Amino acid sequence: MLSIRNLNKTYINRDKKFQAVKNVSVDIQDGEIFGFIGLSGAGKTSLARCISMLEQSNSGEIILNGTDITRLKGRDLREVRKKIGLVFQQFNLLMNATVFDNIAFPLKIAKKPKNFIENRVTELLELVGLTDKRDSYPSKLSGGQKQRVGIARALAAEPEMVICDEATSALDPETTRSILELIKSINIKTGVTFIIITHEMDVIKELCHSVAIMEDGKIIEQGKVIDLMVNPKSNSAKQFFSKSLAFDIRDHLKELPEGGKLVKATFMGDSALKPFIMQVIRSFDIDLSILSGGIESVGGTIVGELILKLSGNAEAVASSIQYFKDSGVGIEVIYDANL
Numbered sequence: 001m002l003s004i005r006n007l008n009k010t011y012i013n014r015d016k017k018f019q020a021v022k023n024v025s026v027d028i029q030d031g032e033i034f035g036f037i038g039l040s041g042a043g044k045t046s047l048a049r050c051i052s053m054l055e056q057s058n059s060g061e062i063i064l065n066g067t068d069i070t071r072l073k074g075r076d077l078r079e080v081r082k083k084i085g086l087v088f089q090q091f092n093l094l095m096n097a098t099v100f101d102n103i104a105f106p107l108k109i110a111k112k113p114k115n116f117i118e119n120r121v122t123e124l125l126e127l128v129g130l131t132d133k134r135d136s137y138p139s140k141l142s143g144g145q146k147q148r149v150g151i152a153r154a155l156a157a158e159p160e161m162v163i164c165d166e167a168t169s170a171l172d173p174e175t176t177r178s179i180l181e182l183i184k185s186i187n188i189k190t191g192v193t194f195i196i197i198t199h200e201m202d203v204i205k206e207l208c209h210s211v212a213i214m215e216d217g218k219i220i221e222q223g224k225v226i227d228l229m230v231n232p233k234s235n236s237a238k239q240f241f242s243k244s245l246a247f248d249i250r251d252h253l254k255e256l257p258e259g260g261k262l263v264k265a266t267f268m269g270d271s272a273l274k275p276f277i278m279q280v281i282r283s284f285d286i287d288l289s290i291l292s293g294g295i296e297s298v299g300g301t302i303v304g305e306l307i308l309k310l311s312g313n314a315e316a317v318a319s320s321i322q323y324f325k326d327s328g329v330g331i332e333v334i335y336d337a338n339l
Contacts, residue, residue: 007060085154
């Protein structure tokens with residue numbers, strides 16, 4: 001388990017101070033895929049570099065399996081770093097080395113026996129689907145293949161945790177999906193903990209179990225991905241998750257009669273497949289229009305989101321909203337014509 005407590009990181013450049021990480025605390029469970037998401041400058045990469053001990057934090061604790069690794073030095077620190085694999089946005093491969101030698105590099109640095117290196121690299125080539133590229137050079141690989149080499153290299157020393165810093169940002173959408181599926185598969189097969197640094201919500205929804213949303217160096221909201229998607233509390237979480245709100249609500253306000261409401265209805269799991277809309281129309285004397293919406297899979301759970309216009313008798317509208325709530329549907333009133 002990884003526990004981060006009150007972590008701070010400040011950079012000093014020409015006597016100017018900039019605090020990139022501000023009092024961050026978070027717990028990451030063994031075997032979890034945990035995401036950190038935020039806009040550029042939110043502090044994600046600085047936090048990742050502190051976790052990996054590429055940079056020293058100014059204060060706070062990073063507790064890995066009961067040991068505060070910020071206090072380690074010398075040999076002890078080098079041993080801990082072996083337990084943390086890194087995957088980079090720009091691959092960082094050795095261009096004059098073959099795929100085999102790139103993956104073998106950390107094992108050679110650790111002075112592992114040749115037969116161990118041969119067996120381990122062969123195993124990893126099969127794991128990432130690059131057995132036929134063993135003797136190829138990076139210049140002959142596609143972006144997705146290069147990132148597969150990077151993932152294999154990060155796994156070479158059998159780390160307990162792998163940090164992926166914007167690992168799919170340089171890839172096209174189709175290749176991104178294949179890399180996310182690969183990470184998910186490796187997590188299931190090996191139980192390795194993955195920390196995902198990204199600005200892309202699709203990556204979080206497709207891959208991660210839990211997420212922390214960062215802004216201005218701080219974590220402003222964290223929890224299970226599905227929970228934050230269904231019930232985001234911070235404005236940033238709502239902006240990241242609420243794709244279906246990407247239409248102009250103002251166009252519909254002038255059409256909303258007295259007593260009417262615009263609501264966001266979120267359906268999760270089995271409820272996403274139930275005919276709630278038809279049931280509401282049949283049960284209550286209201287007019288109901290679907291303005292926007294969609295359905296997708298988030299971590300294997302079906303989630304649907306609809307923007308609805310409800311109008312009619314105010315009491316009937318209120319009763320229909322209560323019916324949704326009693327049925328396990330998440331309801332957020334976006335606009336109330338009475339207010």
